Amino acid sequence: MIVFARTKHETETLAEKLRARGFSATAINGDVAQAQRERTVSQLKSGALDILVATDVAARGLDVERISHVVNFDIPTDPESYVHRIGRTGRAGRSGHAISFVTPRERYLLRHIEKATRQPLTEMHLPSVEDVNQTRLARFDDAITAALSDTGKLEFFREVVAHYVREHDVPEVDVAAALAVVLQGDEPLLLEPEPERPPRRERGDRPDRGDRQPRDRGDRGARPQRSWDNGVPLAPYRINVGKRHRVEPRQIVGAIANEGGLVHADFGKIQIRPDFSIVELPADLPREVWDALASTRISGKLIELQRDEGPGGYRKASHHHGRNQKRSKRDRDY
8 A cells, every 4th residue: 555645744654653553654755765765665565565655756656566555645736646646556457446535625626636537536434433343343253263273272271271260260251351351452442432522503502692792803904813623723824926926726735735744724715816825824833834935936936925914914015016906706705
């Protein structure tokens, strides 16, 4: 399997988490030396390695017959990368599967891919906790069945258990349960049921207008920060590319995400103006993100990322360019 991630940091993190769960996995990215990359590919071909976590650049030209699955942990921002990624499996008449993880706010990228490939993607459903537990119990049963078939080892441990039962006067079934606990270790065999989500408030539960707190309008120039599902407050940022530079939202997301190490959950609304664009990003961007984006270019032009000043900033920009930049309906609704 090849798992594609967008940044070098994500490849290392994913590979580490997979190894912690018992999978034979490693990462390759732009920081991996060519000699190490060749050794890794050889391990993948020989079966010494099962999962490769890679960036797009690191996986170019990779052709391994064993690859049966490609997983887009981060959905690519352009259809060409998608076609390149899924082409790592199902080659030369072989069968293969491609699975992409898509968040609700990334569905527009999915539509771009379907339009470019002229093939709709089939939606899959994640297994429930009950499905996972049934599979784990079935595997546990299979392990017991396999152990029972090894009569040589079984005879030895039967005597060990019988000795314990005689010495401690404990039922054999309790000894078997205790051995299962020892074998399982700290990780529970079954998953806990998913907590029930609180019901959404009905319209009748909303407070009356008279009970609502008045909004503080003392600072009309400041924009309110918003928080998305991941709990990170977002704020508007201005970049120095717009419609006249022929930029699209996917280019903005791709450039900022790749260079700044951000993920799609870090993005909010994108408003593309004639000469600049407004992008909602985390309100408290770390210094290393600012430094990484300082030299970022889109369509060959430095984006010059800065915090947006609100409506006053728009008026200032319009005056600077000598024309009235009215917001079109498309910009307002984007």
